[in-house]
Amino acid sequence: MVKRYAQILYDLTKNKSPEEIKKNLKKFVLFLQKNRKLNQIEEIIKKFKKIYNQKNNIIDVQIFSTEKLREQEKNNISNFLKEKYSAKEIDLISKVKPELKGGIKIKINNEDVIDKSIAKQLRKLKDKITN
Amino acid sequence: MNNKNYIIEELKKQIEEIDTQEEMQKVGEVIEVGDGIARVSGLSNIMASEMVRFIVDDDKSDKNYIYGVALNLEEDEIGIMILGDYEKIKEGDQVEATGKILSIPVSEKSIGRVLNPLGLPIDGKEKIKTDKYYPIEKIAPGVIERKSVNQPVQTGIKAIDSMIPIGRGQRELIIGDRQTGKTAIAIDTIINQKGQNMICIYVAIGQKESKVARIVNELKKYGAMEYTTVIVAGASEPASFSFIAPYAGTALAEYFMDQGKDVLIVYDDLSKHAWAYRQISLILRRPPGREAYPGDIFYLHSRLLERSVKLDDAFGGGSITSLPIIETQAGDVSAYIPTNVISITDGQIYLESDLFYKGVRPALNVGLSVSRVGSAAQVKAMKKVAGKLRLDLAQFRELEAFAQFGSDLDEKTKKQIERGKRTIEVLKQNQYAPLPIENQVVILYALTNGYLDDVPINKISQWEEKFYKYLATMHKDILENIKETGEISSVMEESLQKALKEFELV
Numbered sequence: 333m334v335k336r337y338a339q340i341l342y343d344l345t346k347n348k349s350p351e352e353i354k355k356n357l358k359k360f361v362l363f364l365q366k367n368r369k370l371n372q373i374e375e376i377i378k379k380f381k382k383i384y385n386q387k388n389n390i391i392d393v394q395i396f397s398t399e400k401l402r403e404q405e406k407n408n409i410s411n412f413l414k415e416k417y418s419a420k421e422i423d424l425i426s427k428v429k430p431e432l433k434g435g436i437k438i439k440i441n442n443e444d445v446i447d448k449s450i451a452k453q454l455r456k457l458k459d460k461i462t463n
Numbered sequence: 464m465n466n467k468n469y470i471i472e473e474l475k476k477q478i479e480e481i482d483t484q485e486e487m488q489k490v491g492e493v494i495e496v497g498d499g500i501a502r503v504s505g506l507s508n509i510m511a512s513e514m515v516r517f518i519v520d521d522d523k524s525d526k527n528y529i530y531g532v533a534l535n536l537e538e539d540e541i542g543i544m545i546l547g548d549y550e551k552i553k554e555g556d557q558v559e560a561t562g563k564i565l566s567i568p569v570s571e572k573s574i575g576r577v578l579n580p581l582g583l584p585i586d587g588k589e590k591i592k593t594d595k596y597y598p599i600e601k602i603a604p605g606v607i608e609r610k611s612v613n614q615p616v617q618t619g620i621k622a623i624d625s626m627i628p629i630g631r632g633q634r635e636l637i638i639g640d641r642q643t644g645k646t647a648i649a650i651d652t653i654i655n656q657k658g659q660n661m662i663c664i665y666v667a668i669g670q671k672e673s674k675v676a677r678i679v680n681e682l683k684k685y686g687a688m689e690y691t692t693v694i695v696a697g698a699s700e701p702a703s704f705s706f707i708a709p710y711a712g713t714a715l716a717e718y719f720m721d722q723g724k725d726v727l728i729v730y731d732d733l734s735k736h737a738w739a740y741r742q743i744s745l746i747l748r749r750p751p752g753r754e755a756y757p758g759d760i761f762y763l764h765s766r767l768l769e770r771s772v773k774l775d776d777a778f779g780g781g782s783i784t785s786l787p788i789i790e791t792q793a794g795d796v797s798a799y800i801p802t803n804v805i806s807i808t809d810g811q812i813y814l815e816s817d818l819f820y821k822g823v824r825p826a827l828n829v830g831l832s833v834s835r836v837g838s839a840a841q842v843k844a845m846k847k848v849a850g851k852l853r854l855d856l857a858q859f860r861e862l863e864a865f866a867q868f869g870s871d872l873d874e875k876t877k878k879q880i881e882r883g884k885r886t887i888e889v890l891k892q893n894q895y896a897p898l899p900i901e902n903q904v905v906i907l908y909a910l911t912n913g914y915l916d917d918v919p920i921n922k923i924s925q926w927e928e929k930f931y932k933y934l935a936t937m938h939k940d941i942l943e944n945i946k947e948t949g950e951i952s953s954v955m956e957e958s959l960q961k962a963l964k965e966f967e968l969v
Contacts, residue, residue, distance in 0.1 A: 335538070443505040445490040445557075455518070455527050460477060 334372060337364070338379035342387070385441075389420040394439040396429040396449075409438070491558040493517070494540060499701045500746040501531065501543045503558045509533050512600060514561045515543055519551045530581075531558075532565050532703075535747050542747045544703045546581065566596040567711050569718035574662065577679060577693045580708040582715075585695060597714040599707055603769035610775040615840040616727065616784050619655030619897020620648065622827045622890040625849040625907055626856075627812055630840030631725050632773025632782040636804055638789045638796065639814030643826050645788050647894045648812065649729040650678060652786065654685045655897035656727060662719050663691040664728040666712035669705045669735035672697045685895065705739035713770050713783070720774065720781035728771070732788035733764060737800045754799045761803050768807050810834035824891060829856055842949035844904045851911035852886065859883020878916070885915050888923045901945040902931055905959065908951070914963050930966055938962045 340363075344356040364370050385392055393413060395401065401409075410422045417440070429437075434450035491505035501517070509515070516528040529552060535542030545552065567582035570593035577586035584590060612630030629635045637645045653663045665682075667675045675695050682688045692715060696708035709730045716726040730736070737760060744757035752758050764787075771785040787808065789801050794815070796805065805811055810833045819826035838846070858879050865872060866880050889910050892898070906927055909915055918926050934942055941962060944955050951959070 439490075443489055443491070443507060444487050446487050447490075457478065458527060460480075 334375045334379050337369060337372075337376045338383055341376065341380050342383050385423070389418075390423055391417050391419045391421075392423045392441050393425070394442075395424065395426040396432060396437040396439070397426065398428065398430055398432050398434055400428055401426050413438070413440070489560055491515075491541070491560075493552060493554055493556045493558060496545075496549060496552050496554065498742075498746050499545050499549050499703050500743065501545055501549070501552060501558075502540050503543055504540050506533075506541055506558065506560055509536065509541060509560050510564065511536060512565055514563050514565050515558050516561060517545070517552050518557045518559065532707075534743070535749075544706070544743055544747075545701065546703050546707075547701075549701065564598050565600070565707070566598045567714055568593045569595050569597045569715050573692050573715060574690060575688050575692070577695060579700075580694060580696050580704050580711040582711065595718070597718050599710040599714050600766075601714070601717065601770065603766070604772050604774065604778070608772070608774055608778045610773050610780075612773050612782075612836050612840045614725075614773075614782075615837070615842060616652070616661070617655055617659060617900050618648070618652040619899070620651055620825060621892055621898060621903050621907070622825060622829065623648070623812065624900065624903055625845060625852055625890075626829055627810065627827075627832050627834040628837035628841040628845070628849075629784065629810075629834060630773070630837045631784050632771065633810070633834070633836055633840075634768050634771045634785045634787065634808040635834060635837070636787050636789060636808040636811040637814070638791060638801060638805070638811050639826070640791055640794055640816045643814035643816050643819050644824060644894070645790070645814055646674075646678070646731055648814075648825055649731060649786050649788060650681060651894065651897050653682065653691055653727065653729065654687045654895060656690065657686060660725060661690065662716075662724055662726045663687070664694065664712050664716050664726065665691060666694045666696075666709050666728065666730050668696055668708050668730065668732060669698050669739060670695070670731065672699065681895065702739040702742045705736060706743055709733070709736055709767055713767060716783045717770065720772075720783050721779060723779040723781045725781060726783045728783060728785045730767075730785065730787045732790050733804055734790045734800055737763070756799060760800070761807075764800075764804055765807050768804075809836045822891070823887060824894075827890075829853075830860065842900060844945050844949055844951045845900065845907075847951060848904060848907040848911055852907055855879075855882050855886050855911065859886065881916060882913075884920055885918070885923060886910060888920055889915070889927065891924070899946070901942045902934075904945050904951065905934060905941070906930065908959060909963055912960075912963075914967070933966050933969065934962065937965075 341360055344360055345353050348356065364373070384390070391413065395409060406424060406426060410424055413419065413422055432449035432451050433454070435448045437449045438446045489506055489508060491503040493501050494504050495502040506515070511533065513533050515531050515533055517531060518527065519529055529545060529547040529549070531543040531545045533541050534544050543558070568591055569582070570591050572591050572593070576584055576588065576591065579585050582591065612632045614631040616629045616631055618624055618629060623629070637648055639645050649665070653665060656663055665678070675693070675697065679688070679693055682691055694708055694712045694715070696704035712728055712730070716728045719726045737756065740760065740763055741756050745751060745755065749757045768785060768787060771783040773782040774780055787804060789804050791798065791801055796802070813828045813831040814826045815828045816826070818828065841849070859882065862876055862880050863883070865876065872880070889906060909930070915923065915926070938958065941955055941959055945951060
C-alpha cells in the first residue's frame, strides 16, 4: 500500500515546475487525509526516496569510520563509487563509529556493504583460529 | 627452538591466508527482535529457509555468530527464526546471509550419541567430525521410488505384533492421554530392535530434560544405545529447536536410508511440535486459524511423515519407519492436531487411561487401534494365530456386559467369556520386557487353542513364564523353527501340541 502512495507521489512530481509541484503536493496531502493515511507519511517518504533514487540513478551511501573523514577522502570515495556504480549522483552521509577499531566500512543503498574495518578482519581471524 | 619458529611461521602464514581483499556483501540490519524471532531489513536476495548469521561480536564471548533461518520473506523485511540465545541480539545488529539451506552434519558416528537439533553433541563427548551435511527440509521420495511394505517391524509387544502389525516403512501413530504409556511402547520397540538390523532415532520434542535423561539411561541399560541416536530439543530451549528437531531427525534417518539401511524413528511428541510451530507463526504475525494454529499446520506434519518410506530395491531398498506420538487432552481424538495426524498416518495405536488404571498394560484399546498396511508384512505364523485372537476378543467385548450375571449363562457363552478374560490377561506385558516373535506365536497358539482355559486367571503370567522356560529347555527346535521359517508347519504344529500336553502334566 505504502509503495503505491509513494509511486503516486513520484508521478505527481516527475518533471514538473516548482509551482506545479506545490499545487500537486497540496492535492496529495488532501488525498492522504481523505484516505486516512497521514499517519503513514514517514514510511511513504522513505519509499519515495527509494523510488526517486532508483529512477534518477542516485545512490545512497553511508560511510563509517573511527575518525571524522576529511573532505578530500570523502571526494575520493564518492568518485570511486560513482565509477563503480555508474551513478549520476551520490547521497553521502559519513558517521563516526569507534567500534570499527580502524579502517572503513561503506554501506550502499542500505544493503550492500564493503567492510574494510579492523573489527571485521579480527573477527575473520578469530573464526579461522577457533575452527 | 625449532618448534617455536614453526609455530610463528605457521601463524603468519595463516594470517596471510585470510583474504583481506574484501568483496561486496549483502548485509541486513535487525529492526526488531523478540521471543526468538527477528525482523531484518535488507538481504533482498535471500532464499526461503536459508541460514543467516547475526554478528554478535563482543570480545568476551568466544562466539562470533548466532545462527537463524529466514522464514518470512516480505517486501522490505524478512522474518528470521533465531536458533540460539536470542537475548544477545540487539536492534541494529548486522545480519549476513550464508547462502546455505539449513542442514545438519550426518555420520555413522552419530549412532550412540545424544545430539541437539543442529547435530551438535550434548552428551559431553567430542564433536562429530564429518563433511557430509543433509538438508533439514527435503521433499519426500516420489511414487516411482517407493514400494509397499513387505518386512515387519517387531515391537516385541504381544498385543501390537499380533493385532496391529507394523511394517518397515510404515507410519504408525501412538495416541493417548498423558500417563498412558505412549513413550513406554516406543522405548520397548527400540529395545526390541537389538539384532534386527535396524537403526533407531529417538526425537524428544519439548520434553522435560529429566525424562530424556531417564530414557537415555534405560536405553543404555538394555544395550540399545549401540544402534540408537537421541535428538533432544528440551523444554528449556527456544521453540525454534522444537520446531526443527523432527526434521533434523528425519534428515539423519535419510542418511542411513540412502545406504540401504532400515531406520526406526520416534517423534515424541508431535503435539508439542505443533505448539512450537504455533508460537513461531504467531510471533511472525501469520494469521491464526482453528485453535490458533496457522494455516499450514497440516502441511507441517504431512511433509514430515511423508518422508517415512520403504524404498524400491532399485533405489537402495532402505526404509524409514516412524512412530509419531500425539498426546490427547481427556481422550479427545477429534481435536485439530490428533485428527490431522490420524489422517496422515497408516494407522494408530490408541491408549486409554481407563484401561491403564484397570491394570491392562499396555493400555491398548484393540477396537480403536488399527494398522492399515502392516498386515502385508506380518509373519505367516503370527497371522495364523492372530485371526482367532481378534475373533475371541471381539466376541468377548460383545458379551462382557453379561459377565456379571455369572451362573445364569449357558455353557457356550460362559466359555467365550472365560476365553476373553484369559486373552486380555495374556496380552498384558511389563515394560522393558519385549518378547521374541517365536515366543509370542507359541503363547498365542496355546491361548487360541484352549490350552489355557483350565488355568486360573491369576496364575496365567506364571504359567506363561514357565512355559517359555520349558520350551527353551525341552523343545528348542520348535522355537527355532518358527523363528527361521516364520511359519508353523503341520509337523511343527503336531510337536507343539505334544509339547503343550506334556507341559500340562508337569
